[in-house]
Amino acid sequence: MEDIMITSGTSFEGYEISEYGPYRFVQTILSSNFLKEIGSSIADIATDRSSIYQEKLDGAMNEAIKSFKEMAGKTKYNAVVGFHTNVVDYSSNITSVVAAGTLVSIKKEYQSEFEKSVFVRKELYVNNYYDKLVPRAVKIVLASEGKGTRISAWFNNYNMEDIKAIKADIKFTNIYGDEITLTGVDFVFDKTGQSLLKSDYIECKLPDKYIKIISSSKVYIQKYVTSRGVYSCGDDPIDVDLSPLKFKALKMKKGLDAVCNYKSDGLVWTCNCGHVNEGGAEECVICSRKQDEMKNTVSFNYEPMIEEMRQKEYVMEIKDVLMKHIKDIDSGLRMQLLEIMESGLQYEKTRGNMKDTVIEKVENLFLGL
Numbered sequence: 001m002e003d004i005m006i007t008s009g010t011s012f013e014g015y016e017i018s019e020y021g022p023y024r025f026v027q028t029i030l031s032s033n034f035l036k037e038i039g040s041s042i043a044d045i046a047t048d049r050s051s052i053y054q055e056k057l058d059g060a061m062n063e064a065i066k067s068f069k070e071m072a073g074k075t076k077y078n079a080v081v082g083f084h085t086n087v088v089d090y091s092s093n094i095t096s097v098v099a100a101g102t103l104v105s106i107k108k109e110y111q112s113e114f115e116k117s118v119f120v121r122k123e124l125y126v127n128n129y130y131d132k133l134v135p136r137a138v139k140i141v142l143a144s145e146g147k148g149t150r151i152s153a154w155f156n157n158y159n160m161e162d163i164k165a166i167k168a169d170i171k172f173t174n175i176y177g178d179e180i181t182l183t184g185v186d187f188v189f190d191k192t193g194q195s196l197l198k199s200d201y202i203e204c205k206l207p208d209k210y211i212k213i214i215s216s217s218k219v220y221i222q223k224y225v226t227s228r229g230v231y232s233c234g235d236d237p238i239d240v241d242l243s244p245l246k247f248k249a250l251k252m253k254k255g256l257d258a259v260c261n262y263k264s265d266g267l268v269w270t271c272n273c274g275h276v277n278e279g280g281a282e283e284c285v286i287c288s289r290k291q292d293e294m295k296n297t298v299s300f301n302y303e304p305m306i307e308e309m310r311q312k313e314y315v316m317e318i319k320d321v322l323m324k325h326i327k328d329i330d331s332g333l334r335m336q337l338l339e340i341m342e343s344g345l346q347y348e349k350t351r352g353n354m355k356d357t358v359i360e361k362v363e364n365l366f367l368g369l
């Protein structure tokens, strides 16, 4: 006979209940002499008799539990929950002990390492944008708890519109450079009319194993719905042209909707949101960023110097380029530039070519990132 597990509670640690059976009870009738032997009224029960009573009762209880287990052992169930015992006094001299509980089937919970490690979450910045007043996808969040993947998209809502839903294709690129596209995904929003819209999580067909190897995402908006009507988005989006490192630095410094660095040629200026504004415009037509606040305070024209650095191979040569220009560079930046060169030289001795890293750091410094 399988050992029957019994609890007065509703569950067993480390086990799950796979099936609930019937509520059952077993009754053990005590001899009609039971009370006679120890006196007929509780008032008569002196200390010594009380212990006899307890002894008798314990014996009866154990008997009841034993028969309950035997009864349960003959069924297909292997455990009992909500188990309890009761002493019942009938009229005349009959007393019985009742053991009762619900029969259940239990099995050990599956707890492999794999099961414990299934929770995956990934947040990706969106690597393309529309240069119009459409909701701008800024982030894709993928999450899985081992039972299918869910997706949520965050949109910058420049116009604070009452956007109810957005239909879009989502293109993912993985670390091998392979692409996978989810078409016609319907994002809906709990709260609308806010500057950042976070969609509800919806199920998506992406295998959860795939989430870990995704490296970037692009969003192609087809349609969106506001209280005023349905709008379609016929434009082609613009791809972000920044390294992942620089893109992240830009987002951290300039906001989730930022997609490029400020630049100006006098006639027009490009905003952090990507929109190209007339030279005379004080603030951006799309995002209202002020040109003055975006303008770089660095007066040194660094781009030709960086171009010269790119022609070199090693940090030692890049440092030579810097030294050629250093007296023209804003004094506040000189120390940091020299530090970048020194650490680059150190790393290059042990870790191989540091050219790209050093140039990226120099560029970020001039961009204020």
Ligand SMILES: [Zn+2]
Pocket (backbone or CB within 6 Å): 271, 272, 273, 274, 275, 284, 285, 286, 287, 288, 289
């Ligand atoms: Zn802007």
